[in-house]
Amino acid sequence: MVATIATAPRHTSLLPVRVMTALTQTITLTNDLAEIPRLADFVDAVCAPLDPTPKDMLALQLTLEEAVTNIINHGYRDGRPHTFTVALTVDSRSITAVVTDDAPAFDPLARPEVDTSLPIDQRPIGGLGVHLIKKLMHRTRYERHGDRNILTLEQQLSPTAPN
Amino acid sequence: MEITENKLNSATVLALTGRLDGLASPALEKKIDALLAAGNRTLVLDCARLDYVSSAGLRVFLTTAKKTKAAGGKAAFAALTPGVREIFELSGFLAVLEVHPTAAAAAGA
Numbered sequence: 001m002v003a004t005i006a007t008a009p010r011h012t013s014l015l016p017v018r019v020m021t022a023l024t025q026t027i028t029l030t031n032d033l034a035e036i037p038r039l040a041d042f043v044d045a046v047c048a049p050l051d052p053t054p055k056d057m058l059a060l061q062l063t064l065e066e067a068v069t070n071i072i073n074h075g076y077r078d079g080r081p082h083t084f085t086v087a088l089t090v091d092s093r094s095i096t097a098v099v100t101d102d103a104p105a106f107d108p109l110a111r112p113e114v115d116t117s118l119p120i121d122q123r124p125i126g127g128l129g130v131h132l133i134k135k136l137m138h139r140t141r142y143e144r145h146g147d148r149n150i151l152t153l154e155q156q157l158s159p160t161a162p163n
Numbered sequence: 164m165e166i167t168e169n170k171l172n173s174a175t176v177l178a179l180t181g182r183l184d185g186l187a188s189p190a191l192e193k194k195i196d197a198l199l200a201a202g203n204r205t206l207v208l209d210c211a212r213l214d215y216v217s218s219a220g221l222r223v224f225l226t227t228a229k230k231t232k233a234a235g236g237k238a239a240f241a242a243l244t245p246g247v248r249e250i251f252e253l254s255g256f257l258a259v260l261e262v263h264p265t266a267a268a269a270a271g272a
Binding site: 034040054058069114116118128132 | 184185215217218219225228229232245249250254258259
């Protein structure tokens with residue numbers, strides 16, 4: 001686990017100040033669908049201190065499952081076990097997820113848009129995962145660095161009610 | 164993910180509890196295929212206790228609607244939680260799937 005903590009800015013207000021921290025935590029997963037609950041627990045544990053709304057939490061859980069499931073199901077084509085990582089950086093009211101794998105180059109975001117207006121008989125079965133990632137995240141980016149696919153997903157959290 | 168089966172009118176109601184993710188979805192698909200093979204034609208998926216659905220679960224929902232329709236029956240979805248409703252909306256599923264406020268309404272419609 002890599003943790004970096006930024007020092008809190010000096011405030012003159014008498015109100016309690018939320019300590020500004022940028023904290024990155026990383027989980028290593030294998031290409032097996034049985035890893036999904038472990039991913040879900042990791043996302044829960046990292047994000048819980050931010051007290052996200054249920055809607056934001058669902059968006060993060062869903063997006064990361066989709067990104068990871070794509071790698072597990074389609075990334076590696078040699079039938080062998082592989083590992084890849086999901087790093088979550090929590091900074092004030094934003095969460096950045098970086099999913100890094102060493103599978104063959106593949107840009108999931110380049111997938112053509114799903115037409116969600118088609119009638120049921122014509123609706124394709126696939127493609128919804130990436131569609132949901134794009135709908136639910138504020139920013140998405142794919143890069144190929146050397147032999148690695150790097151998918152970066154950013155979410156700005158909605159404000160939660162003060163306690 | 165827990166699946167509980169009940170009969171309501173002539174419909175088979177499957178109450179889903181927990182998370183319908185990529186790991187849980189194959190079990191639901193298997194269950195639904197078995198029900199269709201046994202002659203069940205009207206299925207109600209009661210989502211009142213379904214907290215989470217990912218595209219793997221949506222895929223099972225969509226294929227269930229297609230399979231029941233092809234068999235001369237139908238699939239209806241009931242009591243969506245706010246989060247699941249949002250995912251249905253973003254996926255365009257509210258327009259293509261039959262969604263009811265309660266399982267009883269779904270079974271009776």
